[in-house]
Amino acid sequence: MAILAPSLLSADFSRLGEEMDLLDESLCDYIHLDIMDGHYVPNISFGPGLIKALRPRTKKVFDVHLMITEPERYFQDFDQAGADLITIHTDATIHLHRSLQEIKDLGLKAGVALNPGQSLEEIKYVLEDVDLVLIMSVNPGFGGQSFIPSALEKIKDLKALRDQKGLNFLIEVDGGIKLDNAKELLEAGADVLVSGSGVFKEDNPKATIQAFKEL
Ligand code: DX5
Numbered sequence: 001m002a003i004l005a006p007s008l009l010s011a012d013f014s015r016l017g018e019e020m021d022l023l024d025e026s027l028c029d030y031i032h033l034d035i036m037d038g039h040y041v042p043n044i045s046f047g048p049g050l051i052k053a054l055r056p057r058t059k060k061v062f063d064v065h066l067m068i069t070e071p072e073r074y075f076q077d078f079d080q081a082g083a084d085l086i087t088i089h090t091d092a093t094i095h096l097h098r099s100l101q102e103i104k105d106l107g108l109k110a111g112v113a114l115n116p117g118q119s120l121e122e123i124k125y126v127l128e129d130v131d132l133v134l135i136m137s138v139n140p141g142f143g144g145q146s147f148i149p150s151a152l153e154k155i156k157d158l159k160a161l162r163d164q165k166g167l168n169f170l171i172e173v174d175g176g177i178k179l180d181n182a183k184e185l186l187e188a189g190a191d192v193l194v195s196g197s198g199v200f201k202e203d204n205p206k207a208t209i210q211a212f213k214e215l
């Protein structure tokens with residue numbers, strides 16, 4: 001069954017504790033935490049302090065998506081805050097392979113992310129070193145953007161590459177995912193769907209999570 005990772009970025013920040021409890025009681029698998037530094041992406045979100053404060057509220061997997069330059073400077077902080085999985089962007093770090101290794105050396109799962117304009121070629125030589133590949137289906141920085149359709153082809157190509165190499169990393173897709181386009185992403189080969197506004201901007205987020213899981 002596919003993994004659903006609601007993104008806290010679209011939650012009501014004035015009542016984050018309650019939003020977290022809602023996710024904890026829901027059928028979601030991961031909780032996607034979008035970290036933005038105002039440098040790699042134009043927006044600023046939150047940091048390890050907030051994650052640490054939320055950690056005791058749930059045992060669900062904390063899927064930390066670092067949209068920050070030089071992410072390696074903060075791996076320890078996110079580890080200590082309670083991250084389970086850390087995903088970094090290929091073009092945010094100088095030594096991608098070393099950075100992925102550093103995440104794994106902390107005992108965490110390591111993910112690598114590609115933006116819509118980037119090719120699979122960029123991650124070809126680290127595929128054996130990652131637990132997850134994140135295909136961005138919007139340009140990173142904001143919730144609530146429209147899905148970029150070329151992501152579908154990239155997911156299919158990545159799945160074929162994974163089969164060809166006999167690897168078993170997860171394929172995660174992030175950006176513009178709602179109930180009405182989730183199915184075609186799963187059919188294309190996605191294992192993990194991230195959804196921010198597609199969950200939190202619905203009238204009943206918990207029921208929406210259930211509907212995602214029933215797809
Ligand atoms: C975008 C973030 C996404 C975002 C998704 O930079 O990485 O995780 O929260 O939000 P929606 O689902 O609203 O596109």
Ligand code: ZN
Binds near residue numbers: 007032065
């Ligand atoms: Zn994200």
